[in-house]
Amino acid sequence: DELIPQIQADPKQAIVMLSEAIKPESSAALDFTLANLYVQATNYSRAVVHYRLAIKKFPDFQRAHMNLGVVLIQLNRHAEAQKELVRTLELGGEDGNIYGLIGYCHLIGEKYLSAEAAYRKATLFSPDKIDWKLGIAQCQLQQQKYGECVTLFGELIQKDPDNADYWLHQANAYLGLAESQKAATNYEVVRRMGKADAKVLNQLGDIYINESTYDLAFAAYRDAAIADKGREIAPPIRAADVLISVGEFDNGNTLLTQIRSIHKNQFKEADRLKILQLEARVQLAKGEEAKAIKTLQLIVDKDPLDGESLLLLADYYGRNDNVEKAELFFQRAEQLDGFEVRAKITHAQFLVHRSQYAKALPLLKSAQAKRPRDSVQR
Numbered sequence: 001d002e003l004i005p006q007i008q009a010d011p012k013q014a015i016v017m018l019s020e021a022i023k024p025e026s027s028a029a030l031d032f033t034l035a036n037l038y039v040q041a042t043n044y045s046r047a048v049v050h051y052r053l054a055i056k057k058f059p060d061f062q063r064a065h066m067n068l069g070v071v072l073i074q075l076n077r078h079a080e081a082q083k084e085l086v087r088t089l090e091l092g093g094e095d096g097n098i099y100g101l102i103g104y105c106h107l108i109g110e111k112y113l114s115a116e117a118a119y120r121k122a123t124l125f126s127p128d129k130i131d132w133k134l135g136i137a138q139c140q141l142q143q144q145k146y147g148e149c150v151t152l153f154g155e156l157i158q159k160d161p162d163n164a165d166y167w168l169h170q171a172n173a174y175l176g177l178a179e180s181q182k183a184a185t186n187y188e189v190v191r192r193m194g195k196a197d198a199k200v201l202n203q204l205g206d207i208y209i210n211e212s213t214y215d216l217a218f219a220a221y222r223d224a225a226i227a228d229k230g231r232e233i234a235p236p237i238r239a240a241d242v243l244i245s246v247g248e249f250d251n252g253n254t255l256l257t258q259i260r261s262i263h264k265n266q267f268k269e270a271d272r273l274k275i276l277q278l279e280a281r282v283q284l285a286k287g288e289e290a291k292a293i294k295t296l297q298l299i300v301d302k303d304p305l306d307g308e309s310l311l312l313l314a315d316y317y318g319r320n321d322n323v324e325k326a327e328l329f330f331q332r333a334e335q336l337d338g339f340e341v342r343a344k345i346t347h348a349q350f351l352v353h354r355s356q357y358a359k360a361l362p363l364l365k366s367a368q369a370k371r372p373r374d375s376v377q378r
Contacts, residue, residue: 011037011040011041012041014037015034015037015038015041018030018033018034018037019034022034027057028053028054028055028057028058028061028064029054031050031051031053031054031057032050032051032054032061032063032064032067034050035047035048035049035050035051035054035064035067035068035071036067038050039067039071044071044074044075045075047067047071048068048071048072048075051064051067051068051071052068055068060091062088062091062092062093063093065084065085065087065088065091065093066084066085066088066093066098068081068084069081069082069083069084069085069088069098069101070101072084073101073104073105078104078105078108078109079105079109081101081105082102082105082106082109085098085101085102085105086102089102095125096121096122096123096124096125096126096129096132097122097125097126099118099119099121099122099125100118100119100122100126100129100131100132100135102118103115103116103117103118103119103121103122103132103135103139104135106118107135107138107139110142112139112142112143113139113143115135115139116135116136116139116140116143119132119133119135119136119139120136122135123136130156133152133155133156134156136152137149137152137153137156137169140152140173141169141172141173141176144176146173146174146176146177147173147177149169149170149173149176150170150173150174150177153166153167153169153170153173154170157170162193164190164193164195164196167186167187167189167190168186168187168190168200170186171183171186171187171190174186180207180210180211181207181211183207184204184207184208184211187200187201187203187204187207188204191204191223196223196227197227197228198224198225198227198228198229198230198232198235199224201220201221201223201224201227202220202221202224202235202239204220205217205218205220205221205224205239205242206242208220209242209243209246212246214243214246214248214251215251217242217243217248218243218248218251218254218255221236221239221240221242221243221255222254222255222258224236224239225239225255225258225259225262226258226262231262231263233259233263233267233268233271234271236255236258236259236262237259237271237274237275237278239255240252240255240256240259240275240278241274241278243255244278244281244282244285247285249281249282249285249286252278252282253279253282256275256278256279256282259275260275269302270303273299273302273303273306276295276298276299277295277296277299277306277308277309277312279295280292280293280295280296280299280309280312281312283295284312284316289316292312292316293313293316296309296312296313296316297313300313300332304332305336307333307336307338307339307342307343308339310329310330310332310333310336310339310343311329311330311333311339311342311343311346313325313329314326314327314328314329314330314333314343314346314347314350315346317329318350323354326350327347330343330346330347330350331347334347340367340370341367341370341371344363344364344366344367345363345364345367347360347363348360348361348363348364348367351363
């Protein structure tokens, strides 16, 4: 009795008093109380010890099993937690929160069917609790039940239309259904909320690229580079590469200028050379060949393994009837694992255009052996 005022007045001192008072033959309730005090002090590992001692003294101690399960979740020991929570149910502690926590443990353990079943049980007790509905939705996404997921997030959006996460999760489900335009609509809603991060904007840009709406793609990629607080260099370089590859040379070049501005021309060597290579591709497209070739030559001097630049040089010299240099750059590209097949096919095409079929055939056969393609086979 004298412990209750002490717990209320000074929980830390109560821990000391209880620790000294508890003996092997003491009541399980004392260990349970001490464990609860450790939870209040966020000393979860000690709490686990005393919950287990309470259960050892009284194996059917329902509340001890339940609290132990909750603490084990705090410690990321989900498999152990799930066993304690199931035992709580077996002892008659049927409750929506228990089912929900069991669902969470299964979800973390990637047992999505079991997790969904537990979350659905939880919603029978608490039909309006958002956490359980989100749990069901995550399970549906993992099980590729995209249609059900779209519907569920649609209901959540109706209740809370300003929740950006709901729009984004539903967008992921739309992508799973290959309904990219609907996903883009969701991303645009989040964008207008001012909550679209760089990852979302880059995904939106990719959708617009696939839809051939290149100006919209450029705008999304541009905003992504601005929104990226971590100032990652790879995503905007990739975006510029994509734009240039589909013939959007002005937009690609504008994005490259933006990259240089944001990063103040401070790049790792590999990134600096990639940017130079992309700028050279734009220069080639605009007929500024002398400038482009000078840049590409600089790149391959610095990085002899840049297959893209080697092929661009081979193509340039091939078109300008400098056969010796074209052959040299084709052969160098053919030595690179990531470019061997492509280099041999383009080299063969170059030879065919010059009616050198006997030289082209071995290259095509070698490329076909590495990566069979119907067009080459024919």
